[in-house]
Each structure stands twice: as structure tokens, then as C-alpha cells.
Amino acid sequence: MWETNYLNNLRTETPGCQHKIHLNNAGASLMPAPVIDAISEYLQLESITGGYETANMRQKSIHEAYVNMANLLNTKAKNIAFTASATDSFFRAISSIAFKQGDILLTTNDDYVSNQITFLIWQKRFGLQLVRVPNEPGGGLDLDAMEQAIKKYRPKIVSVTHVPTNSGLVQPVEEVGRMCRENDIIYLVDGCQSIGQLALDVEKIHCDFLSGTSRKFLRGPRGMGFLYVSDRILEKGYEPLMLDMRGADWTSENEYQSHSDARRFELWENSYALVLGMGAAAKYAYEIGMDNIEARVKKLADYTRKALFEIHGVKVLDQGKELCGIVVSQIEGWDRAKFKPLLDEKNINTSISDGDSAQTSFAKRGIEWGLRISPHYYEYGRGN
């Protein structure tokens, strides 16, 4: 699969590869040419034809973006909503649950900072109770503890970040999905860092919601997200608080009727240029094959961990049974403000993970900052 010729073709389709060694795919990836072209071509058409007129003309292409996204998750177009970001998707999912005072949300210690802030404001405003299930000693969610917590607390919802932003950890989302289904609990998976790097199958995960972004490993444009919504949620009538004329019809002065598909979780206004860009990114990943991508990303990350391990004063922080394409390490004796610019100068893109944005993971372990290296399949590894 990953012969040098094939890889070089993919690199040729990635203009950024000519300029940078891009190891910041967990921040935002480099868009391939089909993504850039889809956006540019649509914007040009809008500028000469009009925004609404272009959307009417290109209805078929817009629908294909939903199909492409659905294919990547093993679901149907009607279960996909497009949003402005993963956080936006996550919020719309959470907001569809009419929490009562004292309702419990069960999560992990590695859930994403923005989700944590969302939980806390819902706690403050609506009395939602937040319970975090402990990790195993070696890192990663303790599944026995999760099962016990589900039985003990009977949470209204379980929310798990598939791949935390500050570590290479892959959480066992399928096992948690089985528990939620058996106990009839709503299950929300944040796939922000897994979409585009790991093969995701919403049927296997058994989730009710899966939120994600376009810009990271999926290689789509910034400012776009998606939300998978299960048939179960749609049939039971869950509605996001952000409901407008896209998600519902205003049927009489004091009544509305929300739509039967995942469009219910969308808003009327969209940048269709970005929708098509995201659809092109999903198609691009699907055609390479998510199993192939996952294998290569894991291989490159393993290689990176091994290489870092051999450097004196560098400590790889990733913990857990299964690791993926995010590698975070502590660099002894360096100030974060001085270290990253050295890499920037060499045209190597990376990012810094802060303790402040990881109160329940980094901060607990006394870690101030880490260097985050997140390679994608289009980078050369040892051999190619």
C-alpha cells in the first residue's frame, strides 16, 4: 500500500508538503488539492452567480458531501448534520437532553477541555452533576470502573472523548458503547481527534452521537464540524436548543415541527464552500481507506516514540493500552517559549500542549507543558 511512489503522489497533491514537515495534524492538517479546489471553485461560482443561486444549482454536490461523510462512519446521509466545529456539534448533542436538577453526566479524566467547560456551565446553570470515572493505573479509562459507575449512578448520558488532545491514548469506545446500550444510556463520543486517523464505525461503537471536526486528521477546511445522530435519538424526538428553520418548520403561531432526520441538528446558514471542502476530504480519506490510514499513522507515531525514547532528557508522556497518532513528550531543561520557535525555524510544524487545558490529566500529573507531535500518513517515515 504505502510504496514510495504512492506516497509521493499523495504528497504531490498536498502543496504544504513542499514547504513544511507538518507534524501538527492534531491541530489542523494540510488540505489536499481536491479539498482546496472544491472550496475555491464553489466560492468563484458564488461570486459570479449569487450565494443562494449557487446552492440551488449545486444541491446534488451538497448532498454528496453528506454521503461522503456518512460512508466514512458507516452510516447514512440522513444521520449526518454539518456544523461549524466539533465543539458546536458536541454542544448541540448535549443541548438536546432536557437535564433535570441532579441528573448525572458520566465522563472520563481525559475528556477535552472545551467539553469540560460545557459540563461545568451546565452544572452551574441546570444542576447537572458531573462524575468522572477513574483511569487504569497505566492510563486510559478503567472499564470496570465505568461499568460500576453506570450501574451505580444511572447517568442520563455517558460522554467519552475517543482520542484526548494531549496524549496518544485511544479510549475503548466500543466497550463503553456496549455498556451504554445494555443499560439504555445515551452515549456521546467526541471523535474530534479520531476522525480521519482511525477507522470509525458508528454501528460498532453503538453511540447515539459522534461529534467531530473537519480540520484535523480529516484534512478538511477550518470552521466545519459534523454530528452523527442515531436513529434512536431521532425517533425519540430529541431536539437541540439551537433549532431554527433548517431543523424545524414553524407550523402555526405557537407551534413548530422538527424534522425527522439529522437536519434537525443543523442551522439554516452554512458555508457550502466549506461543506463541499469537508465532503471532498471525507471522500479522499475513504478512497485511501481508513484501515490503511490508521495503520500508517500508528506506525509513524510508534516510530516517533521510539526515536524520542533514544534522546536523553526527553520523556514520552503517552499512556494507555492503545496509542495512536499523537505523541506528547516532556523536554527536560527547556522553556516552552524558546523550544518551539527552534522547530518553526526548521519548517517543522508541531504544537505545545499546556497543563492549563488539561486540569484532570496533565495538571494532576504535575506536567506543565509537552511537545505534541502528530504525524499524518503523507509524511515520510523510516523507509519512506
Added chain:
Amino acid sequence: MWETNYLNNLRTETPGCQHKIHLNNAGASLMPAPVIDAISEYLQLESITGGYETANMRQKSIHEAYVNMANLLNTKAKNIAFTASATDSFFRAISSIAFKQGDILLTTNDDYVSNQITFLIWQKRFGLQLVRVPNEPGGGLDLDAMEQAIKKYRPKIVSVTHVPTNSGLVQPVEEVGRMCRENDIIYLVDGCQSIGQLALDVEKIHCDFLSGTSRKFLRGPRGMGFLYVSDRILEKGYEPLMLDMRGADWTSENEYQSHSDARRFELWENSYALVLGMGAAAKYAYEIGMDNIEARVKKLADYTRKALFEIHGVKVLDQGKELCGIVVSQIEGWDRAKFKPLLDEKNINTSISDGDSAQTSFAKRGIEWGLRISPHYYEYGRGN
């Protein structure tokens, strides 16, 4: 100001003018070249440099987009939040109020359909009570009735759509602002259809929130909106339910601290290409001058109304003391499905207003559909 030479220069900067007579600016306008260029140039830079890396490099330009938007509203950059749409902005504003069962939201009969659906779901979920102030017999909000309603109901918030989507009406938002300030009521103005066609001054309007979009009369890209947030709201600590690491810092396991400026109402992820496009659109409008734009749009719309008045079987529906750039008319004896394609064939962009999306305005008046004509300053009028 509007000599033919000047107008022709503006038209040359608008590629769509070569192909279409665009009378659908209340749907989405035609972007001028500086907007298209700002977006394209930024996307190209992202594709060769990386999404996060480009945002770091272009911090100054991104800040200027806030300044440009603030200038247009006579406020400061720190009072501007960028969002994905006007509805998104509107929702974030509403969500910052911790409504209690029975709290009253006072609005009009001409408020936008998506706002109405939002009110209804908040009514259903949180027991918010919706009260609509009646119109004057000749159309437009009855100011005496509004003042009485404010005193009678002591609403938690007053929400007024400045220019309804289905008529040329301009609501008296400054007068309502004075009443709200005198009675210490939170005041939200939906400026979705007024931004870019009317001169807006948040100090004169005395509003706490003003929401708006990029794609309509402002001539920016689709998929972008803004929210003005007053110092009063910021100082009193109102926080949107959609709060993430852009709007707040996670300070310890169970605490967060929201930011002091309008960034509190933003989410972390943005398409900065679209942010710059919107900033360029704001600058473009500011440089032409909002007073000049307002005068010309009103003149073109008046001319349109007069021309329609002379056609047998056509009835102009716009009602109210002050009218602007949206002209809606009933066309006797025509089916909506047959009429608009005739205009499309002649390369004239317009739109159809439905009774279904106007339950408290059209539906009450027994109107099934209307042809909406919304010219912008760059179209030729009588004379030029």
C-alpha cells in the same frame, strides 16, 4: 456620490454584475473582489503553511477584522464576537440569560422565523413565556403598546428584528432601546437584514446584543455571523451556554473563568479565511459609507415599489412608516413554481417569501407567497 463612473467602478469590482441582475441581496449578496481575494489568499496560505501556523502568522489581520466590524457599528473590537451565522449569534445571546419558569420574552409580530422557533423551544423546555406586542394598523411595531407591555410584563428581555425578512419594514429600534434602558431590560436586536444596508450605531440603538450575518447586505461570505455585546452584559457576567476554551479558561478540576470581552461569546474554532472575508466586507462598506449606502438602497427600493405599483395585478405588500431595501409583492394569477423560473431565465436573481415562514405576519394576512426583490447599491437604477 453615486455618479455613473463611481458606480461602474464598484460594479467592475463585483464579478457577479457581469452575469446577473442581482435582486436577492436579502438572501445573499454578491461578494466584491476584496472579499473574494481575502478568502482565497488566506486559504492558499493555509494550504501551504498549515491552519494553526497561518492563524499565528496572520494575527494582526485577524484582529483588524474585529476592528472593521466594530467601526461599522460604532463600537470597539472587544465588543465583537464572530460566529457562524446570525442565528448562531442570536442563540448565543439568548442562551446567556438564565431564564426562570414564567420569565417573559417580549417580541413583535414581525420577528424572524428562526428566532420564533428558538423562542418556542425555550418556552417548551424552560417555561419561558412569549408575548408579542401588536403592530400599528398601518404595519410596524406599535411603540405605545411596546411601552405599556414593558411596564405591564417587566420582561426579562425584549427582542426586536430590525428589518423583517418578508417586508421592507424598518422597526423603530432606537425608540425601543430608550424604553429598555429606562426600564433596565435586556435588549436584543436582530440586525440580520439591516447590517450593510442601513447605518447602524449600537450606541444610538442602546442595545445589549446585536446579531447579524455576513452574507446579506454586508456582501461577505456565507457561513459567518457576528454578535455585538454591550459592556453592561460583559460586566454583569452573562455567559453563553456554548462556552469553550475560547470563551473561558479551565482553571481547576471543577472551575472555569470566562473572559472579560466578547470573546466569551465565541467558540475556539473558526474559519479564519471567512473571518478575513467578513472583515474585508465590513471595511468595504465602511469606506463607501453606510449613510451613502442606506440612501441609495432606499432610493432603488422606492423606485422598484413605484414601478411595481404601475403594473396591473401586482400588489406591493410592504407596510410601515419607514421602508428599506426589501420589496415584497403579490403577483395575481401566478403560481410561485412557475413565476420565479421566468426571472431566473432572464438572469434576474430574486427570491420567494413563503407564508409558512411568516406565521405571525403573512399567514395572519392570508398571504400565500410574495416575490421578494432586494436591490443593492451596485445595481443600476433609473438614471444610472
